[in-house]
Amino acid sequence: MTAGRWIGALSLDVAVPNCDPNCLRSGRVSLGLPLPPHMVFRLALLHVREARPRLIGGVSPSPVDYPVSRSPDFSRMDISPRQLAHLLAIHRSGSLLRASEGLGVAQPSLSVSVARLEDVTGHRLVERGRHGAKLTAAGLALLRHAESLEAVLQTAGEEMRNLRVGVAGPLIVGGTPLSASSIIPDILSSLYREQPAMACSVIEGSDDDLLAGLLTHRIDVVISTISGHGSSGREREDIANEPLFGAGVAALVRAGHSLAGERELSLTEHREALWVMPPEGSTFTTLVEALFTTAGLAFPERIIRAAPFGVLKEIVRRTDGITILSHQIVRSELEDGSLVALPLRQQPAKRIFGLRTLKQHPMSALARRFIEIAREKAVDYDHA
Structure with a gap:
């Protein structure tokens, strides 16, 4: 909202010299004198009338048509937890109407809340179209802080409840x-x-x-x-x-496997064996695939993919399959002797x-x- 609009509203009742629009938001003029309550009400009413068309009207204005009152003072940015909660609700519901219903507030009130938050931050935060509402890049940047605040408040409430019961x-x-x-x-x-x-x-x-x-x-x-x-x-x-x-890795086979007595395992020599691996796309699978690629080998075709690791280890224990895992994951199986670790000839850098x-x-x-x-x-x- 431009300074001209603010001062134009004031000139109907009183002339305010050297007035800074940012001061009008807080109900004070640049001379340090408080505005009368009826003037603060007039300013708030004007803000509502100006803000509603931006979010409730048919077409959102372009950034050029949507000026902010001067440059925001980022050192004194007044963002309320309620405004962040409103932004989070809009993101999760994808609609101002559904967000207002979920929050239990009127849609115009929600629109005004977002408009005020946009004025404070100096950014358009919500884009509204035929298919609902979505956050802009600036809105998404602010979203992480909204999620953080929600989590902090939830944790605080849970901690207080826990304290009551020791x-x-x-x-x-x-x-x-x-x-x-x-x-x-x-x-x-x-x-x-x-x-x-x-x-x-x-x-x-x-x-x-x-x-x-x-x-x-x-x-x-x-x-x-x-x-x-x-x-x-x-x-x-x-x-x-x-x-x-x-965390390094090793090849693993069941106790009694024909390879159990070997000093090391070569991927080249045993690529045609049955392999038991985690699902595609996991971080560990990508690491194992890189081992074969580095050795100049295609990934094995005879393969059983299994998750979680408990299922994968049980399959290795019951078959002649070979797997590659970190020692930490098979610590108990190595201790009880149900699995045997074989050092890899092509050893990757440890994580x-x-x-x-x-x-x-x-x-x-x-x-x-x-x-x-x-x-x-x-x-x-x-x-x-």
Whole structure:
């Protein structure tokens, strides 16, 4: 909204010298004097009348037709949690009407809320068309903060409920299939012995999904790849990466297999054998495929794909199939002798797994203790 429109509305009742439009938003003029309440009401009414056509009308104006009141003051940007919740609801529903119904507010009120948020940020945040509403690039940039705020408030509410019944937490831990099936259960076993009354959730996912959960405060701490094949987000300045252990790979066969006594396994010599592998598209499968490619070999045709790793290992135990896995995933099977590890002649560089946390996010006492135990146990999981 231009300064001319604001001052034009004022000139009907009172002349305001040296008036800054940004001051009018807060009900104060540049001289530091408060505007009378009836003037603040007039300004708010004008804002509603001007804002409604932008979002409720048939055609949204172009950015040129949609001026903002001067340049936004980013050092004092006044964004309310309610406005972020409204933006999140629009994104999830894809429609202002459905979003307003879900929120229990009138659609015009929702439109005004978005219009005010656009004025504050200086960006168009929502585009509306025949098929609903979607966020612009600026809206999507703001969306992550809306999701973060939602997660923080949900966690705060759950923590208050837990305190009433003497339970610590919640603690949300994220891990890749390797860490979620090895070191994370070990850490939680020790943590539970120290703190029996705790609430904890473990989320298994890809490196990218876990990073997204960390950035939106839906995960407190992640143990995943921080260097080597499959790692992501290492360059981010807001993420702290602390190495824990290295993860190499080996070929694995069942006890009693004809290859069980071999000193090493060559991909070239055994490409025609039966192979048992994770599903296509997974980070680990991509690593294994790269091993064959580096050796100048096509990927095996005789193959059984299986997930999760528990199913895959059981198939190897019951067949003559060969698989390639990290030592950490088959630790218990190697200890009980049901599987035998064979070093690969074509050995890839080992991946480094570590702790990932948000640098500027304060950790709960439970999360800090989880991290301390992880450091203590890491030495037992380091394997070339």
